[in-house]
Amino acid sequence: MVTPAEPSDRNLLAAMVRGDTGALRSLNARYGGRLAALANRFLGDQADAEEVAADVLWQAWRQAASFDPERGSVASWLVTIARSRSLDRLRARQARRAPAIAEADSEPVADPAAALDEAHRGRMVRRAIDGLEANQRVVLEMAYFSDLSHAEIAEKLSMPLGTVKTRVRSAMINLRQALGGQRE
Amino acid sequence: MDHQALKDLLPLAAIGKLDPDEERALTEHLRDRCDACEGELRGFRETAAALALAGDDIGRDSEARIWNRLRARLDASTSENESAPIARSDRPAAPRPHARRWQIATGVSTAAALAAAIYAGVIMRSSAFQRDQLASLADRVSASRAELAAARNETAALKQVLVERAHLERTLMAPDLQITRLQALDLAPGASAMVAVSRSAHSAVLQANAMPPTPAGKTYEIWWITKETGPVAAGLFQAGAGREVIARAEPPPAGHVILAAVTLEPAGGVSKPTGAMYLKGEPAH
Numbered sequence: 001m002v003t004p005a006e007p008s009d010r011n012l013l014a015a016m017v018r019g020d021t022g023a024l025r026s027l028n029a030r031y032g033g034r035l036a037a038l039a040n041r042f043l044g045d046q047a048d049a050e051e052v053a054a055d056v057l058w059q060a061w062r063q064a065a066s067f068d069p070e071r072g073s074v075a076s077w078l079v080t081i082a083r084s085r086s087l088d089r090l091r092a093r094q095a096r097r098a099p100a101i102a103e104a105d106s107e108p109v110a111d112p113a114a115a116l117d118e119a120h121r122g123r124m125v126r127r128a129i130d131g132l133e134a135n136q137r138v139v140l141e142m143a144y145f146s147d148l149s150h151a152e153i154a155e156k157l158s159m160p161l162g163t164v165k166t167r168v169r170s171a172m173i174n175l176r177q178a179l180g181g182q183r184e
Numbered sequence: 185m186d187h188q189a190l191k192d193l194l195p196l197a198a199i200g201k202l203d204p205d206e207e208r209a210l211t212e213h214l215r216d217r218c219d220a221c222e223g224e225l226r227g228f229r230e231t232a233a234a235l236a237l238a239g240d241d242i243g244r245d246s247e248a249r250i251w252n253r254l255r256a257r258l259d260a261s262t263s264e265n266e267s268a269p270i271a272r273s274d275r276p277a278a279p280r281p282h283a284r285r286w287q288i289a290t291g292v293s294t295a296a297a298l299a300a301a302i303y304a305g306v307i308m309r310s311s312a313f314q315r316d317q318l319a320s321l322a323d324r325v326s327a328s329r330a331e332l333a334a335a336r337n338e339t340a341a342l343k344q345v346l347v348e349r350a351h352l353e354r355t356l357m358a359p360d361l362q363i364t365r366l367q368a369l370d371l372a373p374g375a376s377a378m379v380a381v382s383r384s385a386h387s388a389v390l391q392a393n394a395m396p397p398t399p400a401g402k403t404y405e406i407w408w409i410t411k412e413t414g415p416v417a418a419g420l421f422q423a424g425a426g427r428e429v430i431a432r433a434e435p436p437p438a439g440h441v442i443l444a445a446v447t448l449e450p451a452g453g454v455s456k457p458t459g460a461m462y463l464k465g466e467p468a469h
Contacts, residue, residue: 025251025254028250028251032250033247033250036246050250051253054257057250058254058257061254061258072226072229073230075233076229076230076232078233079237126345128234130428134391142356143201144232148357149201156356157363168195168199168201169195172199172231176195176227176231179230
């Protein structure tokens with residue numbers, strides 16, 4: 001969510017195409033921490049997660065001109081890259097280390113307006129996630145925030161494969177309905 | 185695969201969880217320009233992005249560290265460009281020796297004047313911009329302060345939920361995961377619960393739905409009941425109306441656990457069960 005005074009994500013990308021490093025900094029302020037938090041859920045390592053977030057934003061900086069709004073929003077573009085890079089990194093080190101999920105940190109936030117935006121958006125989405133049936137939510141979170149295949153999730157939860165797929169699909173459909181129209 | 189079957193793949197495609205055969209079929213279908221499915225897929229990608237970005241706070245230190253990494257890359261990229269050899273056709277022709285000193289003097293003074301003008305312009309624009317920004321920020325700060333206090337409280341509560349959920353997920357993903365499903369007894373009609381245990385991670389988490397709200401002065405208490413030692417207290421939790429409960433518990437003690445149970449006890453908990461049983465289940469062995 002962007003307040004009226006702030007440039008949209010797409011405007012920031014357009015400025016980045018022109019070489020405006022301030023726009024990259026703004027994009028980092030908007031997404032850097034959350035991309036790192038997302039990567040941290042896969043990697044369980046803050047430094048690695050920040051490196052992934054920097055990789056994602058660096059890719060956005062270099063490929064801003066090729067961003068295709070027809071395919072989705074800037075947020076979904078960044079998240080897709082972040083998830084893919086996190087999984088690559090996780091797979092690369094999987095032999096050495098088991099996956100972990102980071103707990104939310106408790107650092108203070110400095111910008112009240114940004115904190116309010118964050119809290120508001122977080123509340124809306126969290127409410128939608130909480131509104132899912134527990135069995136759908138657990139399966140969706142396992143499917144999305146891990147490298148486990150549906151078959152592996154089915155095995156872990158002692159559940160038929162078809163049930164896992166149905167629950168993930170239903171969870172996504174229900175979540176989408178609950179979030180309808182909230183994003184750009 | 186018919187169109188409906190392909191459409192059913194879209195939510196899974198948005199989170200990158202298709203089997204190779206399914207992925208191939210859907211890619212071919214989208215290549216044939218099915219606008220309806222393209223649109224649906226776009227919508228599900230936004231849903232996945234919302235799921236991915238929900239809930240976690242932005243750590244300002246983390247943001248600053250990411251920016252430092254980016255700045256280092258920008259600097260490296262700039263110096264690479266600067267040190268790159270200029271293509272022959274782009275090189276300016278070398279000035280003749282006798283004209284060179286005059287050209288340098290003229291160039292220096294022009295450059296200095298230009299730099300001064302740019303500097304003055306930048307400073308003026310920058311000061312005005314910063315003043316506007318400060319004024320706008322001050323307005324936003326004063327308007328937001330009260331809301332922020334409320335948001336912080338809510339964020340703290342959400343953070344706690346996230347911490348517990350992360351703990352649950354970590355337990356669920358442990359290689360030695362064991363799940364004990366608890367049945368609702370007469371006092372908890374409609375409730376459902378499970379306890380996930382990982383001995384290697386030394387963790388156990390109870391997840392319950394539709395528990396009756398905890399009465400004042402009471403607490404729910406989780407028990408492991410072993411053949412050898414009887415009931416062993418494993419943790420306390422509170423339930424609110426219509427709220428899901430995720431509560432950490434002690435993993436089962438050594439010995440043959442024959443039952444997991446939840447009873448209602450006086451606030452603070454007890455060392456042996458005294459109250460009514462609400463949930464019970466036999467661990468899988």
